[in-house]
Amino acid sequence: METSSQTLPHTSPTDSTPTKKSLEVADIVVLVLYFVFVMAVGLWSMWRTKRSTVKGYFLAGKSMVWWPVGASLFSSNVGSGHFIGLAGSGAASGIAVTAYEWNGLFCVLLLAWLFLPIYLSAGVTTMPEYLRKRFGGKRIQIYLAVLYLFIYIFTKISVDIYAGALFIQQALQWDLYVAVIGLLAVTAVYTVAGGLAAVIYTDTLQTIIMIIGALILMVFSFIKIGGLGQLEAKYFAAIPSNRIMNSSCGLPREDAFHIFRDPVHSDLPWPGVLVGMTIPSIWYWCTDQVIVQRSLSAKNLSHAKGGSLLASFLKVLPFFMMVLPGMISRILFTDEVACGSPKACTSICKNPSGCSDIAYPKLVIELLPTGLRGLMMSVMIAALMSSLTSIFNSASTIFTMDLWRHIRPRSTEFELMIVGRAFVLVLVVVSILWIPLVQASQGGQLFIYIQSISSYLQPPVAVVFIAGCFWKRTNEKGAFWGLTIGLVVGVIRMVLDFIYAAPQCDQPDTRPGVVRYVHYLYLSMILALLTIIVVVAVSLWTEPPPKEMVSRLTWFTRWDEAESGLEVTTPDNTSHKSDSVVENNTDKAHSMKNNADMEHSVSSEEIIGSSTEDVSCVARLKKAILWLCGMERKEAREEQAPAVPLESPKVLFYERPLVTHILNASLILCMSVGIFLWGFYG
Secondary structure (H helix, E strand, O other): OOOHHHHOOOOOHHHOOOOOOOOOHHHHHHHHHHHHHHHHHHHHHOOOOOOOOHHHHHHHHHOEOHHHHHHHHHHHHOOHHHHHHHHHHHHHHOHHHHHHHHHHHHHHHHHHHHHHHHHHHHOOOOHHHHHHHHHOOOHHHHHHHHHHHHHHHHHHHHHHHHHHHHHHHHHHOOOHHHHHHHHHHHHHHHHHHHHHHHHHHHHHHHHHHHHHHHHHHHHHHHHHHOOHHHHHHHHHOOOOOOOOOOOOOOOOOOOOOOOOEOOOOOOOEHHHHHHHOHHHHHHHHHHOHHHHHHHHOEOOHHHHHHHHHHHHHHOOOHHHHHHHHHHHHHHHOHHHHOOOOHHHHHHHHOOOOOOHHHHHHHHHHHHOOOOHHHHHHHHHHHHHHHHHHHHHHHHHHHHHHHHHHHHOOOOEHHHHHHHHHHHHHHHHHHHHHHHHHHHHHOOOOHHHHHHHHHHHHOHHHHHHHHHHHHOOOOOHHHHHHHHHHHHHHHHHHHHHHHHOOOOOOOOOOOOOHHHHOOOHHHHHHHHHHHHHHHHHHHHHHOOOOOHHHOOOOOHHHOOOOOOOOOOEEOOOOOEOOOHHHHHHHHHHHHHHHHHHHHHHHHHHHHOOOOOHHHHHHHHHHHHHHHHHOOOOOOOOOOOEOOOOOEOOHHHHOOOOHHHHHHHHHHHHHHHHHHHHHHHHHO
């Protein structure tokens, strides 16, 4: 049998420190061109939509066509955590982690065909806003808004930053904080200035860069090991020389090339993969603000469906771009990537749980020639920036529309725009401060860490959304108590996981049975079942929801016409209200104008005697800041942010017959591809 040491350029822990290779001129040129392109696209997109309105900033003016929507869905999902995490899990345990990607292939289609029509009919901007309309009151909306921000800040943002920083450290030995602060600064500029439109267009560019770069590395990897036919034999022979004998440390799994694994003793049991994995996936693809916000930005339902189809087809690629290269990295760098003892792993990557997360960076810095190494640096930076911009924009949307509006219900649109942009800067600061905690807490497989946390927090939310969308009898009390009880149980299990950490490969497992034997995917199923029981029981025992909390807010009522008392959109996209309301608004406008004139005169009196040059500098600075944010025309008139008008379902759901046939045929083709892949690799 071929030994792994024959294929290793580095075989000892002392020699496995990050490579001393540095970027050459060609690599630096590629990186500079990447940043120039990203900034150019970001600045260009700033003029594509009206950035000075809530709709323009948070929903890109609802003007996006299908291909940038689909590209943004994909790149928002595939961040640097995917490159590091999927490749690391592939190196550690084989192809089973691909189930998360191919599960998402189906769930993103559920979003466009089942959930999105309900959100469009409801006329919402955020997911907590939908729950407020559906169930009434404020507690569920505030509850979900805080939970979403918690998930974004402490899992998504922190994990992506950690993964990007890990790659930068492995590749360049740059100072961690200098690199991350620089990336976040560039990211924040076009997120703050351009809003969702800038994020989506730069995501499109970064999707192209990610796919091209990752496919090039995949080709180099397969050439290095002699092709796809050699992968299986060499993977099972990739046993590290530094492993602890008579233990499982460093040994490849016997079921490494199967997705469906033993339901009791495996790392990803097949019932959990089919059911327990699907529930958090529905939360992510059908109810998460980051994803849904991109679909809501589409100009109509047909383009939203086309974007979901594009994203669904692209979800096939991570198996080939990340998982298989991660397995190849184990073959080529066995002693480092598959280190066989906690002591060896600590010396290699400072993590006694394992070093599989360095699998992808090792491939990049060891296999690629000059120039292409710079391209892959751009790919990883693109993955980091695309996911961060998406989260920043969506988190600021939730904070502004769900929390700030609750604190200040009479907020002007100008105020909302300022708050939304300022919150992005707050997220940047929090992200930087959170980096040391992520480094200290993250385990051996980053992607599995992400999914386990998701399985503890997301199933109750997914069940509440499903019940609200597809069961008219669901009421606020049922949703609230189902959500609360489910989350309490999930948080308890999450805390137990942190208290009773998984043992190292050479140690006995002394964890309590509820932690040791109840897999996190099985817990996802338990949480979903518990939540739906509470939702159904409480809803049936209490009063049914009133008509206004059901009309246009469920699958079965999405075709309802707007009530006469609600705003209705006319062909010129203006919202008509009663004459008295118009008169009141007119009076308010005159009053605000008079106040503004008075303030202007007072300001003029105060500056008498001061330097005209100082006033001019302040005015220019203020004008420049407002111009950067696209708000120079909004600053003068402080109008209260208008409510989102309700369009007729006939307008919202209209699709040309030919387009409908093409979309449905593509849906069948995409699902057939997914079913084939599941069956072939199952």
